[in-house]
Amino acid sequence: MSTSVLERRFASVKATRAGTLVGYLPIGYPDLATSIEAAITLTQHGVDVLELGLPYSDPVIDGPTIQAATTIALEQGFRLKHAFEAVREISRASDAAVLCMTYYNPVLSYGVERFATDLAAAGGAGLITPDLVPEEAGEWIAASDAAGLDRVFLAAPTSPDERLRAAAEASRGFTYVVSTMGITGARSDVDSAARSLVGRLRAVTDRPLAVGIGISTGAQVAEVLTYADGAIVGSRLVTALGEGLASLADVADGLAEGTRRP
Amino acid sequence: MTDTSVAPSPSGPGPYFGAYGGRWVPEPLIAALDELATAWAELKVDPGFRSELAALHRDYTGRPSPLTEVPRFAAHAGGARVFLKREDLNHTGSHKINNVLGQALLTRKIGKQRVIAETGAGQHGVATATAAALFGLDCTIYMGEVDTERQALNVARMRLLGAEVVPVTSGSRTLKDAINEAMRDWVTNVATTTYIFGTAAGPHPFPAMVRDLQRIIGDEARAQLLERTGALPDAVAACVGGGSNAIGIFTAFLADPGVALYGFEAGGDGADTPRTAATISVGRPGVLHGARSYVLQDEDGQTVESHSVSAGLDYPGVGPEHAFLADSGRATYRAVTDAAAMDALRLLSRTEGIIPAIESAHALAGVLELGKELGSGATILVNLSGRGDKDTTTVARWFDLVDRDAVQE
Known part of the structure; x- marks a missing residue:
């Protein structure tokens, strides 16, 4: 049995459903308490893995929806310590795997080893690091190994095969398959590039692959899960949360429809 | 004057300068950075490029x-x-033109038709718009909204040169946010677009190339x-x-x-x-x-x-x-x-x-x-x-x- 929290979760979901639904929300939006409640709501409406975004001043791969939300979170006074508090509360209140998504400078600034230790102590499963490529990740790989945390690297349509192999080998939990060349945000169709990228990754790894960027409907989740192990939804959930927790629950239910076995 | 510019710098060719440098960017940009680094390594010692750049320096x-x-x-x-x-x-x-002419020639070598750039004071934006006009490239310049106000004349110059100027309204609305927005454009349009970075910062190969x-x-x-x-x-x-x-x-x-x-x-x-x-x-x-x-x-x-x-x-x-x-x-x-x-x-x-x-x-x-x-x-x-x-x-x-x-x- 794998030592990876996420790999075990992906495997157990596969027993009953088409694949894993990963839901993103930023911590601290619209305020800390509501963001915690919102994350717990997701876990009650079909989201298997939470991806909690740590607001950062310079989010280069995020589109306008997530930028606007994380800007509000920072204006509301988000601090790194709130991330550990949120992970602790959410882990206590649900059985979802809780992953954090963070740009790397806050981790460096906090101290890579200390960050890993504190995240594990709070009950976190690991990190998605969008601006960290495997060749710069030595310190994080050692720290996450020591703390027993998962780590998710990105694979892109433009990555040559040797980089896909490096991303998959460095990742533990799943590899984040960037569906299309672009920043986060809802799109009407998820690029066929995702399907062919998953195919290229299958040739170099047996571990789980989750597709993100642009997914916003249950139908898209269902389509992605015909070839990938997980579907990651972000901006659509952030928009729904902007309308309130009831709207968030409805949207999550609709996305979770896409994880049913046909 | 002797051409010393192909001599290696004592600081080395990058990506690292001691503990600094490297490439801390999303994976989708790595292939483009590799393409630039490879093309630049070839071009900078290419006699044809050297004489073309030297002629531009002298005559333009x-x-x-x-x-x-x-x-x-x-x-x-x-x-x-x-x-x-x-x-x-x-x-x-300003000195910005020295860098831009080289990167515009590089853009032509790798066969792309569009360039983007960030600018603070507008000097690099103007230089990039100038090179784009000279080489017939499409050009988009990202500039923080605060800077478009305090450097309004440079905005007009860039537009006169045929560039599109996009005021950036996120974050502090200055140079750092203009760079974020240019990076987002590049991630999305990397197949057709070169990012002409204006300073000796950013991911490899920009610090060494600039x-x-x-x-x-x-x-x-x-x-x-x-x-x-x-x-x-x-x-x-x-x-x-x-x-x-x-x-x-x-x-x-x-x-x-x-x-x-x-x-x-x-x-x-x-x-x-x-x-x-x-x-x-x-x-x-x-x-x-x-x-x-x-x-x-x-x-x-x-x-x-x-x-x-x-x-x-x-x-x-x-x-x-x-x-x-x-x-x-x-x-x-x-x-x-x-x-x-x-x-x-x-x-x-x-x-x-x-x-x-x-x-x-x-x-x-x-x-x-x-x-x-x-x-x-x-x-x-x-x-x-x-x-x-x-x-x-x-x-x-x-x-x-x-x-x-x-x-x-």
């Missing part, structure tokens, strides 16, 4: 730029001899000064925002142990106040915009907004080679306040009839102090990186130079 930019001794200004600098390397006299008014393209400043100045005085300078000075003009003039002197190197950062209200842009002076190591270097950041690693009267130095990061030179002690970095820079700007204008850019005036202010430390008989070479025409509105407001009831049509 007006290189070599002159070396001007400024004795009436130097009288305020403790009796040192002060020489200005006149990058302000380049076509488009240095390679800017080192002509120091290569020329070193030869000119030797011819003029028969000796190397005691000190070389430049302003540092991201650090392209500074690394451009430093590189030729890195292997000369007797030449002290000084970078003058934008202190804003003062490096001991929150309103500053003196990244090396008060920042600490971190990752911003794709490189590990010094960063102005809070205890959580959030980037702190910088402040400077100079849009071109108003940046909370700095190029990784400068971080390396600072740590190794080879170069010394000091902060210069807004007020000191503006006073130096006025002094050079009145003593020598040369109106410098506010950015370059930071180096001049630093030299006024440095000259007193080095004493009479010392020779100081200063990179006058840009001209001050673009800053007329800011300077007029600072010194209250416009008649109150005057109306400009």
